[in-house]
Amino acid sequence: MIQRNPILDFISHAILILGVVVVFFPIYVTFIGSTQTAQQINASNPISLLPGTNMVESYRFALFGGKTEAGATVSPALPMMGISLASALIIAIGKIAISLLSAFAIVYFRFPFKNLVFWMIFVTLMLPVEVRIGPTYQVISDLKMLNTMSGLTIPLIASATATFLFRQFFMTVPDELVEAARMDGAGPMRFFKDVLLPLSKTSMAALFVIQFIYGWNQYLWPLLVTTDERMYPIVMGIKRLISGEAYIEWNVVMATAILAMLPPAIVVILMQKWFVKGLVDTEK
Structure with missing residues (x-):
C-alpha cells in the first residue's frame, strides 16, 4: 500500500497548477485582446486583463472580413478555416x-x-x-x-x-x-x-x-x-493579418487566433x- 505524503501532494499539485497557469495565461490574454478594440490594445501597455465590449465586432470581422474603421482590409477567416x-x-x-x-x-x-x-x-x-x-x-x-x-x-x-x-x-x-x-x-x-x-x-x-x-x-x-x-x-491567414497591413488590427488578429485554436481543441x-x-x- 502506498502512503500519501501531504507535503509531496502539495508540491505536486502546486507544480500542476503552475503549469496550467503558464499554459493558459497566453490564451487568456489572447481572448481578452479579442474582446477589446485595436485602439484600446495599442493605448494600454501592458494590455488590460479585463474583458472589453468589442467581442462581437472583433469576431465578426475575423470570420467574415471587411474594412475596419481604421481603413484596414481584413480577409475572412471562415474560408481559410474550411481549407x-x-x-x-x-x-x-x-x-x-x-x-x-x-x-x-x-x-x-x-x-x-x-x-x-x-x-x-x-x-x-x-x-x-x-x-x-x-x-x-x-x-x-x-x-x-x-x-x-x-x-x-x-x-x-x-x-x-x-x-x-x-x-x-x-x-x-x-x-x-x-x-x-x-x-x-x-x-x-x-x-x-x-x-x-x-x-x-x-x-x-x-x-x-x-x-x-x-x-x-x-x-x-x-x-x-x-x-x-x-x-x-488559417495559419497563413494569421500571419498575413500581422504583416499585410501598415496598421494592425490586433483585436481581429487575436480573435482569429482563438478561432484557429477551436477545431483542434474540440x-x-x-x-x-x-x-x-x-x-x-x-x-x-
Missing part, C-alpha cells in the same frame, strides 16, 4: 489508411526483401518535409498541383511513424487468430476488415488526433505551394478517452 479543416482531415485519414495497409502488408504477406522495405520506410523518419522540401516542391510544380488541395495534402500523407506503430501492434495479434480466420475461409482483406480494423480502433483514434493537429498547424508547406488567397489555410476534447486509451492501453 485547414479539409486538409487536416485528408492528411489524418490518408496517413492512417496508407499506414494501415502498408503495415498489414509488411506483417502478413511474404515477399522478397520484406525487412528491407520496412527499414526503407522507417528511415524516412529522418527525412521530414522540411528536409526534402526542394525536390518535393519541384515534383508538385511539374505535376501542376500548385494551389490545389491535392498539392497541399498528398506530400504530407505518407507516415513512417504510423506505419511503425501499426506494424508493432499487428505483430502482437495472436497467430491463432490468423489461423482461425483462415480456417473460416476469410481472405486477407476480409481478415483485415473484420479482425484487424476493429482491434485497431483505439490506435487509429490516437493517431487521428495527432495527425489532425499536425495537418491543421501546417505553415511552411502551404506557404510554398499556395499563391492564391482562396487556398490559404477534436482533442471529444476524442480524449480514445486518445489516452490508444497510447497507454496494452489491451486494445
Whole structure:
C-alpha cells in the first residue's frame, strides 16, 4: 500500500497548477485582446486583463472580413478555416489508411526483401518535409498541383511513424487468430476488415488526433505551394493579418487566433478517452 505524503501532494499539485497557469495565461490574454478594440490594445501597455465590449465586432470581422474603421482590409477567416479543416482531415485519414495497409502488408504477406522495405520506410523518419522540401516542391510544380488541395495534402500523407506503430501492434495479434480466420475461409482483406480494423480502433483514434493537429498547424508547406488567397489555410491567414497591413488590427488578429485554436481543441476534447486509451492501453 502506498502512503500519501501531504507535503509531496502539495508540491505536486502546486507544480500542476503552475503549469496550467503558464499554459493558459497566453490564451487568456489572447481572448481578452479579442474582446477589446485595436485602439484600446495599442493605448494600454501592458494590455488590460479585463474583458472589453468589442467581442462581437472583433469576431465578426475575423470570420467574415471587411474594412475596419481604421481603413484596414481584413480577409475572412471562415474560408481559410474550411481549407485547414479539409486538409487536416485528408492528411489524418490518408496517413492512417496508407499506414494501415502498408503495415498489414509488411506483417502478413511474404515477399522478397520484406525487412528491407520496412527499414526503407522507417528511415524516412529522418527525412521530414522540411528536409526534402526542394525536390518535393519541384515534383508538385511539374505535376501542376500548385494551389490545389491535392498539392497541399498528398506530400504530407505518407507516415513512417504510423506505419511503425501499426506494424508493432499487428505483430502482437495472436497467430491463432490468423489461423482461425483462415480456417473460416476469410481472405486477407476480409481478415483485415473484420479482425484487424476493429482491434485497431483505439490506435487509429490516437493517431487521428495527432495527425489532425499536425495537418491543421501546417505553415511552411502551404506557404510554398499556395499563391492564391482562396487556398490559404488559417495559419497563413494569421500571419498575413500581422504583416499585410501598415496598421494592425490586433483585436481581429487575436480573435482569429482563438478561432484557429477551436477545431483542434474540440477534436482533442471529444476524442480524449480514445486518445489516452490508444497510447497507454496494452489491451486494445
